[in-house]
Amino acid sequence: MRAVLQRVTEASVTVDGHFVGRCGPGLLILVCAMPGDDLDTVRTLAAKVSKLRLFKDDAGKMNLSLLQTGGSALVVSQFTLAADTSRGNRPGFSGAAKPGEAETLYLQFAHALKTLGIPTETGQFGADMSVALVNDGPVTIWLDTDG
Template identity: 55%
Template structure:
């Protein structure tokens, strides 16, 4: 699985003009599944997202993960992260996991987050979502889990 994580001061996701998720300081995790992913891959990615040290310690160095600082996490499914952009001017999506497999993997990812930490908010798989955020830093990392 792939996650693009961003440290944020605040973030929210809206679907059909209804705010369905909102966090204060924390992480936005845009998440995509690829064909070889399994439940274990989803669980491992959730562990990495929560433990990834991108929050400042007392000296201002990135030494703390989301759990250590009590940061919120907004998880948003985003299959376009798995796009093949190597050629041409149009992305290809053959490297993305089909929706019928990707949705349960995203659910497993979220369940693992919720089992380990709170607050966890989410977008909705397959929905047309508007995501608003204030990137802090900016600090953005690409994580993969195999």
Template identity: 60%
Template sequence: MRAVLQRVSEASVTVDDNITGEIKQGLLILFCAEHGDNDDQAAYFARKISKMRIFTDEDGKMNRSVIDVNGSVLAVSQFTLAANWKKGNRPGFSGAANPSEGERLYEFFCNALQNEGLSVEKGVFGAHMDVKLRNDGPVTIVMDSKDSA
């Protein structure tokens, strides 16, 4: 499982000229389920993300979570985070979960974020999406379940 968190002042996702998700201050999360990923990992990611202190306090230090700043989340499925780019010039994506399992884990992850108390907007799984963001900082965190203990 992989996720890329971007602290944003605003973000939106559009599909076929329709905005499907839009937030102000918060996190844009690009999410990818890989073969062998499970609900426990998705729930763990949601817990960590909800408590991760990457927003600044009054002293300019990163001491606040997205919950602490009353921020929202825009979660976007992105199977390309599973890219195998080491051989050749065209990345392969065979490490990504199959579409039905990927969608199930994406929805589970979004629900787990909501269960942590976050307001969650979403993209459309499997759709071609136009994602816009204003990165705040910039602050970008890469999470990979292979790195978690």
């Protein structure tokens, strides 16, 4: 799985003008399932995300995790994280999992975060979403379970 984490003071997703998910303060997590990902991959990524020390402690250092701060998460499926731009000017997305599999893994990832005690909401898989956020820092981290 591939993910982009953005530390936010708030974030939200709307579809057709209606809120479908929101969080803050915490993490906006854009996630892409890749071929070969499974439940173990999901659990590994969720555990890593929950423990990454991306939040400031009393001394202003990034020493606290999402679990330690009691922050929340907004998880948004984003197949474009699998973009292959190595040839031509039009990205290819064959590196992303097929839609049915991707949706299952995406929902399992959000559930895994909830199971770890992180309040978690999601966007709407496959929808044309508008994502709004206030990036805190800014802090943006890229994760790939293969690397």
